[in-house]
Amino acid sequence: MNLDSKVPSGPLEEKWSKHLNDIKLVAPNNKRKHNVIVVGTGLAGGSAAASLAELGYNVKSFCIQDSARRAHSIAAQGGINAAKNYPNDGDNIWRLFYDTIKGGDYRSREANVYRLAQISNEIIDQAVAQGVPFAREYGGLLANRSFGGAQVSRTFYARGQTGQQLLLGAYQAMMRQVHEGKIEYYPRHEMLDLVLIDGKARGIITRDLVSGEIKRWMADAVVLCTGGYGNIFYLSTNAKNSNVTAAWRCHKRGALFANPCYVQIHPTCIPVSGDYQSKLTLMSESLRNDGRVWVPRKKGDNRPPNQIPDDERYYYLEEKYPSFGNLVPRDVASRNAKIVCDEGMGVGPTGYAVYLDFRDAIKRQGVKTISEKYGNLFDMYENITGDNPYEVPMRIFPAVHYTMGGLWVDYNLMSNIPGLFVAGEANFSDHGANRLGASALMQGLADGYFIIPYTIGDYIAGNELPEVKTNHEAFDEAAQNAQQHIDKLLNVKGEKSVVEFHRELGKIMWDKVGIARNAEGLKEAIVQIRALRDEFWQNVRVPGDQANYNKYLEFAGRVADFLELGELMAQDALNRDESAGCHLREEHQTSEGEALRNDEEYSFVSAWEYQGVNGQLQEQLHKENLEFEFVELKQRSYK
């Protein structure tokens, strides 16, 4: 298979404008003759659906939530990057591009990342015009703050709810088009299969989550904006309904899955308190500016933290990384928390937590200053844990937060299946092996507002798309396939609940395909995942029936897909015999414990082709070589 990224030739800064000059257009009166399906209504899906409808296409929009406004983009806190250079601190498109590609540890495509930086400014204009209430200065102009991995202030924010406000902007634009009759809107519908006719994506199969009905939908192009797969770990900061099913079913129809092993783990989350725990809550990374991270030096020391004298505390980040201290990047902080807990120094009832202590900051700055900076976070922490962080140290632990991998796409954001476009976290394109803070919102909206609407026109104008009906045999086959999968799940009638399987899968993934990986552990994980998958199909119990609202049935389908994806993630992590960004192979570290890349052998995108599952998952690896024409590859160091 030839993986053609279709990156235009020419200087970096001219590629996108040249491409826009070259691509084909669909005449205004012809757009209304074309149907586009958009799956998912987060930042990418909401913005794509609205923009395509504004152009005149007939759009059908689907989401699993009861309203488009509830997509998980809503939970993003920090902000959105753009190269506006309003603070006059020397920012520009090149710097945003460079920081993003370096932050991704040189495992993303130069041309895509540069385009992202170019588009970033238009996103801010668009959002402000929609009425997104970004933070402002007293003069009435927009405010900026700084964020990890950058030396300039380029992050626009709306308190700690930037994702919510940007999503509501896209949602409202989308609702306007629903009102105009240009978007048909189907909440509580889950995509279960992709329909291919003559090798092209021509429709989808959904399950109506209220009636249980399997439905067929025809289109000239399908845009998948279904988010990431972090929920494979069972416990993550993702919403409970976030899943890989739509993407995975496309993968099983031939779409390549790229870099599945790249998973970002956020260092400051509230730790697990027991088996009943359903998700992990993120505490802003900004807390590390004033909090000191430590564990007791003595293993199993269960004295209350305030009774442990300073010389018996192990401030491990400050000792190991004297120049960055508690402010090392996310991946380094996460890894070291795991190391001290694995060595038996962890705290709290489970032993899987470390202290984040504000005692010294309060002593130095006073309660008032600390409360002004972090009051809402302290309140949230106390609400969840019952502990008061002004008096006792917080307990924190890393949690899965974002997945950089996803379906492979070319420069047009089209997968290797003609007519199947993939945007936002669901694709693999822009973050390489590690995403910087405030870049996810930027990417989702760049894809949806400013890339897909143009590139889809090029595809539609340049391809023969004869009319198809939903009684075509390809629709029959896909609908039967979806139905059989549901019947199979309901008919196992075993003893063990879907949640137990998911929790067990999550534990395997966390222990062996998590913060740090090694060949031996990955091989064990593959064997364990296969065994768990076999057991699932022998012994899962799915209550209720299909023709009804049935959340357990929804989850069963998603866990079945996670049980396949998990094996691919382990296989990809095993195959990538180097460390890069968030992918740390213990065999490949610098003497300082940093990720050690092998650019000679691994400067490529791993794109996996599904070939069946029969006891073992069969996947064929294809490689897209990453060529760096404009940046020089360097080793990161935070000592």
Added chain:
Amino acid sequence: MADTFTIHLKIWRQAGPDQPGKLVDYTLDNVNEHMSFLEMLDVLNEQLVAEGKEPVEFDYDCREGICGSCNLMINGQAHGPKALTCTCQLHMRNYSDGDTIVVEPFRARAFPVIKDLVVDRSALDRIIQAGGYISVKTGSAPEANSIPVDKAVSDKAFDYATCIGCGACVAACPNSSASLFTGAKLAHLNRFPQGEPERRKRTVAMVEQMDAEGFGDCSNFAECEAVCPVGISISAIAEMRRDYMKALVAGEEA
């Protein structure tokens, strides 16, 4: 591990929209203070599935208080006893051993029950569809800093924009009015210079849609403000009324 305690539940069970419903008793004896309310229901459901019974259906997604999916009436209070807190952020440490908790759906004529505790809130989407936006096509926006906005105005707009669309205001209102929801969106958009051109049209369209969906009128009970998990002020409703009257006087057609 924290000590466990016992909770008695009376939960609304209803098989479908047209089926009769009733409160059903359950007892859970392994509740712990660190569980969220929804995690407590997860534990109940796992127990029901193990016994071969049908689990209780309820809506949820982010479980961090921002998506607006969760919507339970807990002992007659929307989102339960803790102020400024969504159901998903309510923790069991707010309850004691032996407590009885009645759990019902958010009830309103405009929120028909789908199953058990799950209701259809699509009427709220339709209010937004009627006019809850600033009509700006992708690509047509002016440079962001070409529209200065007074910081105080912008901050106030944010206070209203923070609505999560959960519908607690409707469920708590004796009239099942959606005035706080609708008023909050209007108070957000009508405040901005960008929102000014469509101000009258937007106000009338959203208010009319709210009526058409079968939501009641506001009689100033202020129950909505009391249960709102994000603290939206009832002054949004006063602003909505003023804008609505002004629009009608100015000849905007209802």
